[in-house]
Amino acid sequence: MTALSPTRVTYPAGATTSTGTIVHVTDAGAGRFAVVLDVTAFHPVDTAWPDQPADRGTLRIGDTVHDVVDAVVGATTGEELLLGPDVPVRTGTEGWTFVVAHVAEGEAPEVGQTAEVEVDAQHRAALSAGHTACHLASLALDAALAEAWTKPAPTDALGAPAFDALAIQESRIRPDGSVDTYRIGKSLRRKGFDPSALGDLDALAARVDALLGEWIAAGGAVRIETTGEALADRRTWVCELPGAEVRIPCGGTHVSSLADLASATVAFHRREAEGGVELVMTTTAVRSSAGGGAASVVR
Template sequence: MTFPAGTVSGRSTVLTAPPLDDGGYGVVTEETPFHPLDHTWPDQPGDIGFLQVNDIEQRVVDCLTGGMPVGGDGGIAVEDAGWMPGEGVLLLGDDIPARRGDAGWHWLVVHVVERAVPVQAEVELVVNAERRRAFSAGHTACHLMALSLNAALASRWREGAPRTDGLGHPDFDTLAIMSSRIVPHGSRDVYRIGRSLQEDGFTAEGLAEALPEITARLNSLLAGWIAVDAPVRIDVPSPELSARRIWHCELPGGTAEIPCGGTHLRRSGELSSIIADLELSPEGDELVVETKAAEVE
């Protein structure tokens, strides 16, 4: 995989292209610039684009994570030295009974196309770069929002929070997150403010009344982080899809690190604004954050 570095094109060899139950074919290549949807934490959608084989162009209408149990029947396998024919059954989405990275599985990027592609063919892979960048902007804004939310809520924690983020604030984002969905130039994040969070030391009392002040503090921090044009990078320890990739951002006060399988901008200053809107449920047990970002023109 080459997408963590921001790559949007490449050339590779088709290893398998089985028909899919819902129609179309699932093309697996030796290497790819396409980012797949993660079946375990489906925050950033898979890339779309096209692949070209024998001068014939095919649309890639989706890109998914595939799982293959080691030692199954039929299909393909992945060896330490590279991809090669072997044993295994290719599963997708909800059919995978394991989390990405679990032992006993090979993890694959599956390009969904509409027509069959010959195995061992050399293909050109091209990602829709404009769409990718819009999601990268949204994902970077989402992480910056999470860090600023941690800072804006820091005073609501009693001493001894179970964990802190890279800037030294209690990590509300990690401890309370229920779901995160990356959208073009933004995200929607839902946090659970339940009994366990309060037992960990979070003070929920008076949160509704304090929300305007918290929102103002959060957005002020975001504006400052854009202004310093902070460097962003993805640490990729190995080329496997299952590798634990880490997002880094060098912000005032420290270097923030967040595990992340998505794609990102290279600097916070590539955004002209990030605005987060916070809404607490009537019961006070869920906090929804809608984040919208704009790129520098």
């Protein structure tokens, strides 16, 4: 196959439209094809950590408009392009080139054609609100459980013991919210976590909600810092909270200010799991009437 360059992505700056040149087309199975552009506003789902789903939208090539049924990370060492679940390495692995593959149905276009991307902006805004609220909720949960540790533990971006990072099994962003699943087993207990801190989940939710309310009321700015425009370049979510600037590595999309959120609340439930129990945190965000702006980008 012809050598590919990394896809330049514009979604970190909030772009929902872009025009690019088709640099590669491949069969995606089931009557679908995958198109790689030199630049795109489309946010793909990352197979290694698929927390934020792919954008919705369309791909216009000449007079033909294709619905993008999926957008995934593609990767190649120069021999063939692997898509989504077939990619065997994490995005950014040395020796690999990473691209955004737009999956659509119908007659495949040709390399060299111009394609216009249009993302569903309302769906993007809802996912961005959900992703920002997810980060805030994880930090608030860490803070609310800070006294539950009997040993020194690694800390989060605010200096609290990092329950979220140590216990997370799965995180799924959804429109205006998220669902995070934590494993409470022997490994976490050996690290010093006392599960009795999860005895009253309503009280825990109240403590988390109080912090979320305080942080959102402050209306701090949110931005994305990036080392470059390539899909695999490092990106960092930066949020201004009262008395602190929080920095978390993140490849997703976000609101531009906490003022874009009217509120965020959490609910917890437990379920049995092999080797222990799982704690599930469901976060619900409500956008303000002035919300919807995308995080600014700083390089």
